[in-house]
Amino acid sequence: MKIEQIYTGCLAHAAYYLESKGEAAIFDPLREVQPYIDRARKDNAKIKYVFETHFHADFVSGHLDLKKKTGADIVFGPTAKPGYEAIIAKDGQIFNVGDYKVKAIHTPGHTMESTTYLLIDENGKEHGIITGDTLFIGDVGRPDLAQHVVEDLTQEKLAGHLYDSLRNKIMPLADDLIVYPNHGAGSACGKMMSSETTDTLGHQKKTNYALRADMGKEEFIEALLTGLTTPPGYFPQNVLMNIKxxxxxxxxMDRAQKPLSPEAFEAVANETGALMLDTRDAADFAKGFVPNSINIGLDGNFAQWVGEMIPDVRQEILLITYPDRQEEAITRLSRVGYDHTIGYLKGGFDAWKEAKREYETLNRIAPEELEKAYVSEKPLLIDVRKKSEFDSEHVIGSINIPLNEINQHLAQFPKEKPFVVYCAGGYRSMIAASILKQRGWNNFVDVVGGFDEIKNTGIKTSEYVCPTTML
Structure with a gap:
């Protein structure tokens, strides 16, 4: 069977391309659709269907643009009510793609419309299942997202639906089926996904905690809901974009790709109140940046941290990037629904400096310098990693304020007393530092290399405790 996984690491996202006899189908596409169109063109194939496993929360799907550009039909599972033309499949309905068949299996739980697609080859053999967020490798989809859109869909209700879907629809299928999930490790749509992005269903039945054969519904619900973190604020907004x-x-892209001189950039920022987003690396940002800009580096989990730290997807944004990387930044913002970039600084920060405009810097220290200060000055240390990372191992005496909670805990950052911020490697702490600087904090330093380098000094850390895995 000709099925390809198209994986995008920065979002831990997998789309799928299926082709037979000149007909193709795309499953759960990202926002930029030209790569899928090019892939089909390479096979001289016409995209017949765009299959959606559910209304996604962590990205804006490309289904509407694919329909517009190729004429493909959009397919959702039962109970879906999109605000545009689409086929709403019946449970068990079969779609033909060349000599292949795609069978819709309604598997509510992650969301009520969640649907798994069973792939059947030209000989009638069942090949694999495209599971969306119903079943991951090592995990299953979190059941608490839909309640942020539909209030009476509690996480307990959805978890119960997911238990039934897995037991009645997925687990009875053949062990040799290939599982093709929508996400891998790093996605916020689950809590302990594997770094592997495919597996056999039989192996998942043996190793995935949620597929344990003797697990009762109440135990499943408790296991599924334990340890869930608060979902990023942009998730419900992406769901609504995908629905409406x-x-x-x-x-x-046309709206965003407006090169602005330093003078024009500053004028637009003042007139609109747009957020100035600098996507350069942490080290370069610290050496100099446009006043009041914040840093979220493009060479990292950019889209996810934009979604965590910018609460409104309708926020107008002005970009500061390395030369010729503005299109990449605009594209990656649009993947998570931030569609209101209104321009970028032509020539980047170098142009700003060359125009003799005022800029700011951030103080950073090497771990060796911190080691000396730790002994003599005992500074306040603020660790902005996740709570699970902090609980596993941290500098003794430090406090934990996870980056995605920083806006709710600004009062814990002293303005008079000096302090130190760090994360694992420096990416997240620079986001935190830029936000603090924007809000008026000045008496702090960031640690180059973060906790990964601090551990190599003589600074005392708590003993590492292996995080428990739910069995």
Whole structure:
């Protein structure tokens, strides 16, 4: 069977391309659709269907642009109510793609419309299942997202539906089926996904805690809900965009790709109140940046941290990037629904400096310098890693304020007393540092290399305790 996984690491996202006899189907596409169109063109194939496993929360799907550009039919599972034309499949309905068949299996739980697609080859043999967020490798989809859109869909209700879907629809299928999930490790749609992005269903039945054969419904619900973190604030907004529709990516790009001189950039920022987002590396940002800009580096989990730290997807944004990387930044913002970039600084920060405009810097220290200060000055240390990382191992005497909770805990950052911020490697702590600087904090330093380098000094850390894994 000709099925390809198209994986995008920065979002831990997997789309799928299926082709037979000149007909193709795309499953759960990302916002930028040209790569899928090019892939089908390479096979001289016409994209017949765009299959959606559910209304996604962590990204804006490309289904509408694919339909517009190729004429493909959009397919959702039972109970879906999109605000645009689409096929709403019946449970068990079969779609033909060349000599292949795609069978819709309604598997509510992650969301009520969640649907798994069973792939059947030209000989009638069942090959694999495209599971969306119903079943991951090593995990299953979190059941608490839909309640942020539909209030009476509690996480307990959805977890119960997911238990039934897994036991009645997925687990009875053949062990040799290949599982093709929508996400891998790093996605916020589950809590302990494997770094592997495919597996056999039989192996998952043996190793995935949620598929344990003797697990009762109450035990399953408790296991599934234990340890869930608060989902990023942009998730419900992305769901609504996927349900109601959105501007085409072409329109978003046209609106965003406006080069602005330093003078024009500053004027637009003052007139609009747009957020100035600097996507350069932490080290370069610290050496100099446009006043009041914040840093979220493009060479990291950019889209996810934009979604965590910028609460409104409708926020107007002005970009500061390395030369010729503005299109990449705009595209990656649009993947998570931030469609309102209104321009970028032409020539990047170097142009700002060359124009003799005022800029700011951030103080950073090497771990060796911190080691000396730790002994003599005993500074306040603030660790902005996740609570699970902090609980596993941290500098003794430090306090934990996870980056995604920083806005709720600004009062814990002293303005008079000096302090130190760090994360694992420096990416997240620079986001935190830029936000603090923007809000008026000045008496702090960031640690180059973060906790990964601090551990190599003589600074005392708590003993590492292996995080418990739910069995």
């Amino acid at each position: 529709g959105y501007d085409s990516l072409d329109m978003v």
